[in-house]
Structures are given as structure tokens and as C-alpha cells.
Amino acid sequence: MRIAQVSPLYESVPPRLYGGTERVVSWLTEELVALGHDVTLFASGESRTAARLMPQCPQALRLSGTCKDPLAVHLAMTEEVYRMAAEFDVVHWHIDYLHYPVTVRERHPNLTTLHGRLDLPELQPVYRAYGHLPLVSISDAQRAPLPFANWIATVHHGMPAGSYRARLEPGQYLAFLGRFSPEKRPDRAIEIARRAGLPLKLAAKVEKSDEDYFNNVVKPLLSTPGIEYVGEIGEKDKNEFLSNAIALLFPIDWPEPFGLVMIESMACGTPVVAWSQGSVPEVLEDGVTGRLVPRIEEAVHAVQNIHSISRRRCREVFEQRFSSARMARDYLRVYERLAKGPQPMLDDRAVEVGQP
Numbered sequence: 450m451r452i453a454q455v456s457p458l459y460e461s462v463p464p465r466l467y468g469g470t471e472r473v474v475s476w477l478t479e480e481l482v483a484l485g486h487d488v489t490l491f492a493s494g495e496s497r498t499a500a501r502l503m504p505q506c507p508q509a510l511r512l513s514g515t516c517k518d519p520l521a522v523h524l525a526m527t528e529e530v531y532r533m534a535a536e537f538d539v540v541h542w543h544i545d546y547l548h549y550p551v552t553v554r555e556r557h558p559n560l561t562t563l564h565g566r567l568d569l570p571e572l573q574p575v576y577r578a579y580g581h582l583p584l585v586s587i588s589d590a591q592r593a594p595l596p597f598a599n600w601i602a603t604v605h606h607g608m609p610a611g612s613y614r615a616r617l618e619p620g621q622y623l624a625f626l627g628r629f630s631p632e633k634r635p636d637r638a639i640e641i642a643r644r645a646g647l648p649l650k651l652a653a654k655v656e657k658s659d660e661d662y663f664n665n666v667v668k669p670l671l672s673t674p675g676i677e678y679v680g681e682i683g684e685k686d687k688n689e690f691l692s693n694a695i696a697l698l699f700p701i702d703w704p705e706p707f708g709l710v711m712i713e714s715m716a717c718g719t720p721v722v723a724w725s726q727g728s729v730p731e732v733l734e735d736g737v738t739g740r741l742v743p744r745i746e747e748a749v750h751a752v753q754n755i756h757s758i759s760r761r762r763c764r765e766v767f768e769q770r771f772s773s774a775r776m777a778r779d780y781l782r783v784y785e786r787l788a789k790g791p792q793p794m795l796d797d798r799a800v801e802v803g804q805p
Contacts, residue, residue: 450486450487450538450539450781450784450785450788451486451487451489451536451537451538451539452481452486452487452488452489452537452538452539452540452541452784453488453489453490453491453530453533453534453536453537453539453540453541454474454477454478454481454488454489454490454491454492454500454541454543455491455526455527455530455540455541455542455543455544455548456470456471456474456490456491456492456493456496456543456544457470457471457523457543457544458492458493458505458506458509458510458519458522458523458526459471459509459510459511459519460493460509460511460512461492461493461495461496461497461508461509462474462475462478462490462492462493462496462497462498463475463476463496463497463684464509464683464684465509465512465683466512466654466681466682466683468511469564469709470543470564471492471509472608472684472709473543473564473606473709474490474492474543475496475498476606476607476608476609476773476776477773477776477777477780478490478498478499478500479498479499479500479609479773480609480773480774480776480777481500481777481780481781482498482499482500483499484777484781486781487501488500488501489501489502489503489533489536489537490502490503491503491505491526491529491530492504492505493505493506493507493508493509493510494506494507494508495507495508495509503529503533505522505525505526505529506522510522520547523544523547524547526544527544527547527548527551527552528551530548530551531551531552531554531555534555534557534559535557537557538558538784538788539557539558539559539560539784539787539788540552540557540558540559540560541559541560541561541562541780541784542559542560542561542562543561543562543564545561545563545564545565546561546572546575546576546579548561549575549579549582552582553579553582558784558787558788559582559583559787560583560584560585560601560783560784560787561582561583561584561585562584562585562586562587562604563584563585563586563587563591563706564587564706564707565706566591566703566704566706567591567592567593567594567595567706568593568594568704572594572595573594573595576595576597576598577597580597580598580599581599582599583599583601583787584598584599584600584601585600585601585602585603585604585780585783586600586602586603586604586706587603587604587605587606587706587707587728588603588605588706588707588727588728588731588732589603589728589731590704590705590706590727590728590730590731591603591704591706591707591727591728593704594704601783601786601787602779602782602783604776604779604780604783605707605731605732605770605771605776605779606707606709606712606771606776607712607771607772607773607774607775607776607777608709608712608713608716608771608772608773609772609773610716610767610768610772610773610774612684612688612716613687613688613691613692613713613716613717614688614692614717615692615716615717615718615760615761615763615764616692616693616717616718616719616760617718617760617761618760619695619756619760620692620693620694620695620696620719621648621693621694621695622647622648622649622650622677622693622694622695623638623641623642623645623647623648623649623650623694623695623696623697623698623752624649624650624651624652624690624691624694624695624696624697624698624714624719625638625649625650625651625652625653625697625698626651626652626653626682626687626690626691626697626710626713626714627653627710628653628654628655628656628659629651629653629654629655629659629662629663629667630656630658630659630662631659631662631666631702632701632702632703633653633700633701633702634700634701634702634724635651635653635667635670636666636667636670637698637700637702637745637748638651638698638700639651639667639670639671639673639676640745641698641700641722641745641748641749641752642675642676642698642752643673643675643676644745644749645749645752645753647675647695647752648675648676648677649675649676649677649698650677650678650679650690650694651671651676651677651678651679652679652680652681652682652686652690653678653681654681687713688717691713691714691717691719692717692718692719694714694717694719695719695752695755696719696720696721696722696739696751696752696755697710697711697714697719697720697721697722697739698721698722698723698748698752699711699721699722699723699724699729700722700723700724700745700748701723701724701726701727701729702724702726703726703727704726704727705726705727705728705729706727706728707728707732708723708727708728708729708732711723711729711732711733711739712732712767712771714763715738715763715764715766715767715771716764716767716771717764718760718761718763718764719760719763720738720739720740720755720758720760720763721733721738721739721740722739722740722742722748722751722752722755723739723740723741723742724741724742724743725741725742725743729741732771734766736757736758737758737762737763737766738758738762738763738766738767739751739758739763740755740758
């Protein structure tokens with residue numbers, strides 16, 4: 450098939466450091482190319498891919514430091530994709546609703562994977578206004594705020610099986626990986642480690658919007674004995690960081706759409722202790738790949754008894770359910786259905802989420 454992948458431009462594909470959506474776009478793109486498909490990637494200029502790259506800006510917007518209006522760059526990209534749409538059997542968008550005023554004009558098969566939270570009230574009129582455009586969710590839980598939308602499939606994320614190596618020996622510390630933000634609750638992670646009497650390493654970035662939270666809530670806690678902030682890490686450092694951990698702490702306080710770090714941890718053989726919100730129960734199997742907890746007290750007990758979780762089994766579940774090969778096959782089934790012609794409300798659950 451001739452497939453266009455349209456990535457956000459905030460990070461390169463794959464990202465140099467943090468960047469969940471762009472990382473997933475990279476994994477999917479490379480897997481589709483490996484399967485023999487003709488893939489065109491719309492992304493930032495320094496992106497690395499085996500697909501045909503259509504660069505939309507010289508550098509990724511977040512790290513370049515020169516872009517004052519990222520919306521303008523994305524709108525220009527949507528127009529270029531529209532002009533080229535006839536070259537593709539399907540256009541796969543990953544930039545939320547930004548392309549809708551353009552896409553609504555075209556009759557070429559397209560789909561949009563939504564990668565973020567959908568519980569914001571401002572989103573309701575947007576998805577009602579463009580309610581016929583086909584959407585893919587990254588978890589069933591993600592759909593809850595927009596049950597009326599044209600959901601055509603749920604496809605869980607997947608990553609290359611060879612990306613990380615699993616460590617089967619017990620780790621030395623608890624780990625927190627992601628963003629320092631109120632919804633990710635690093636303060637909870639620090640409290641869990643303190644009560645459990647275990648060291649904690651935090652690898653996270655600070656967004657501009659979260660600077661007040663970091664300075665007022667998190668930063669004062671980083672001087673707690675046993676707590677170490679290692680900064681923002683990239684893909685090459687994640688394997689060592691996660692595989693050497695006793696467990697990954699995922700103490701979220703929001704309706705998590707997927708939680709990519711959970712499958713990264715499982716790939717390293719490291720179990721996850723997570724709050725049971727949003728997609729977490731779909732991704733994490735309680736007692737198999739980690740523990741689902743409702744409060745700090747249960748989380749402390751879980752990490753103190755995490756040895757009951759098999760690190761080998763964590764890796765096996767990752768390979769069975771969360772490989773990029775499985776993700777690509779799931780999306781190809783969706784592409785093939787769309788390419789046959791207009792089929793409103795396509796979701797017949799033909800794509801079984803998270804299955805090999």
C-alpha cells in the first residue's frame with residue numbers, strides 16, 4: 450500500500466529525547482516499510498527513517514528554540530499533505546484535530562489516531578462538528594469522553610521487540626520516567642519510595658507549562674535522602690535506566706490514554722506499580738506484569754513484595770501483546786478496510802486490541 454504518516458513537528462521522528470507520539474510514529478513507519486509498503490513520512494527535517502521523508506521544518510520545534518508559532522508550521526504541513534493526497538491509498542494523521550478543516554475537503558481514505566487526553570470540555574464541539582471523520586483510539590478507555598465519535602478501531606501501541614533487552618535479575622532502585630507534571634504525580638512516587646525505604650531515580654523533563662508545579666512541589670522533594678533526579682534521558686539511556694530498576698512507579702492522577710512507559714518497562718523485564726486509571730488496566734495485568742493500586746499504602750506494599758512478579762513473564766507479555774509488528778498488522782487491517790471506500794462507523798472490533 451501507499452501510506453502517508455503525518456507526525457507532529459514538536460519532536461523529530463524518532464525523538465532525540467522525550468516524545469511519545471513521535472516515537473510511536475517512528476516505530477509504525479519503520480515496521481510498515483519493513484513489510485514492503487510504500488510509506489511517506491511528513492515530519493521534521495532531521496528525522497531518520499527508511500521511508501520517503503517529506504521535511505516540514507528544518508528542526509523539531511521543541512528543541513530548535515526558534516519557532517514562535519508552531520500552529521502555523523502545522524497548518525502549512527496539512528495543506529501540503531492535502532495537495533499530495535491522491536498519491537496515497539491512505540493518509541494516517543497523528544496531529545489530533547488540526548488537519549480537520551483540510552481533511553473534510555478531501556475524499557481520499559484517511560484516519561486519525563488520537564494520542565492524548567480527550568476529557569477536556571473544549572473538545573466536544575470539535576468532534577461533533579467533524580463527527581464523520583474516522584478515529585482510532587490507543588485504548589478503549591481513551592474513548593470514554595467522546596462516545597459519539599466515529600471510532601473505527603482501537604490499536605494499542607507497540608514497539609520493536611529488539612529495542613530493549615530484559616534484565617532478569619532484581620534491580621537496585623525504584624524508577625520514575627516521564628514528565629514532571631501534576632497528572633504524572635512524581636510527588637507520589639517520592640512518597641512511595643520514602644515509605645518503602647527504597648531509593649528512587651527520576652528521569653523526567655519539565656515542560657514550560659509545568660515549571661510552577663516543578664519548582665513549588667517537586668523540586669523541594671528532590672533533596673529527600675535516597676531520591677536522585679537524573680534529568681531528561683533519551684532512547685539510548687532508557688534500557689539501562691529501566692532494566693536496572695526494581696519496579697517502575699506509574700502513580701498517575703488522570704485518565705491516561707495509554708502509558709507508553711509501561712510497555713517500555715515490561716520490555717526491560719521490570720514490573721510496574723500503577724494507579725488503576727484510564728488505560729492502565731488494559732495495558733497492565735495485575736499480578737502478572739505488575740500491580741494495580743488505588744492508594745499510596747497499597748503501592749508501598751506492592752513494591753516491598755514486587756519479587757513475586759516474574760521479570761521473565763513481564764518480557765514475555767510485552768513480546769506477545771505490545772510489539773510494533775502487532776501494531777503494524779492491526780493498522781494494516783484498518784487501512785485495507787478504509788481503502789475499499791467510504792464506510793461510516795466502521796468499528797466492528799475486527800482489530801482485537803493488544804493481541805499478537
